[in-house]
Amino acid sequence: MTDQRVTEAAGGTILFDAGRAAQVDADWFSPEAWAGRGALRSQPGGRGGVSIIDTPAGEAVLRHYRRGGMVARLLGDRYLFTGAGRTRSSREFRLLAELAHRGLPVPPPVAARHVRHGLRYSADLITLRIPGARTLAECVAQGAFNEALARRTGQLVARFHREGVRHADLNAHNILVNADGLFLIDFDRGRLRTPRFGWRRGNLARLKRSLVKVGAAEGGSMFEEVLWPALQQAYDEAFRA
Known part of the structure; x- marks a missing residue:
């Protein structure tokens, strides 16, 4: 502590x-x-x-x-x-x-x-400061947001949601990636709550909108057909674990 x-x-x-x-x-x-x-x-x-x-x-x-x-x-x-x-x-x-x-x-x-x-x-x-980190938005811009990273992102979010952490602004700029793993930053107005379905899904929907906004859905159907389903599946599996 x-x-x-x-x-x-x-x-x-x-x-x-x-x-x-x-x-x-x-x-x-x-x-x-x-x-x-x-x-x-x-x-x-x-x-x-x-x-x-x-x-x-x-x-x-x-x-x-x-x-x-x-x-x-x-x-x-x-x-x-x-x-x-x-x-x-x-x-x-x-x-x-x-x-x-x-x-x-x-x-x-x-x-x-x-x-x-x-x-x-x-x-x-x-x-x-998280050393050597880039944001998930930067990974998208650099073409590095692949299925493996999508799954790791879903697992990260599930890990926080299992603890009842509601992030007030879950977006691609507030997830950091470095050689050690993924991190979540900027908890202004964040709260600890009972992990109910409604706010958890609202958090995920906010992240999806952010990924689309930074360009994850550009260039075809890869995002909707592969990347987002992989993220969501990894989230569901990790949350139930």
Whole structure:
């Protein structure tokens, strides 16, 4: 289990794993601070505000929470504050810690922070980076999404669903593949629930739409006739196992 500690920070709190970092301060959540140390490896940008940083705990991913869609124009990176333990960053940190404790393939959490802004707050999360990984979407784009990988994907999802893990945004960008296996990332708004049929199938339907969107169904009937049935069969077998 993680050695979870909480420390006060300007305007909010920092939750961190003392087993990975003896102390974490506000600079850990600043890409500019890491850049000043020569430890900012990359900052791809995008809605998630992701930076790759070289920390004392190891190479990690720093993510600033941002809203998507139309509401982002109004609220940007602010969320309604209803308690420190209910912030998106602390919830995701604790969920990841629990999943890692259960032996599920997730990025281990390092630290989470929230900062109060009146009735609202902003938040950040640091997790260890999965080394040498590419997303399932990248595998599709590179022509590497074959029947074997489809089956492994189905087995991965079933493994989480058996534990009652409902991923709020199960898509081809949130499944990582490296030499060690497959991993699931980005558990913002994820929950532990009773593994009922309805939400499990809804999760799979969301993944299917994502695979189609990134191009898995292009070039003929291979996806509908071979790849998706293989994924679904492997899921069903693994879930019953």
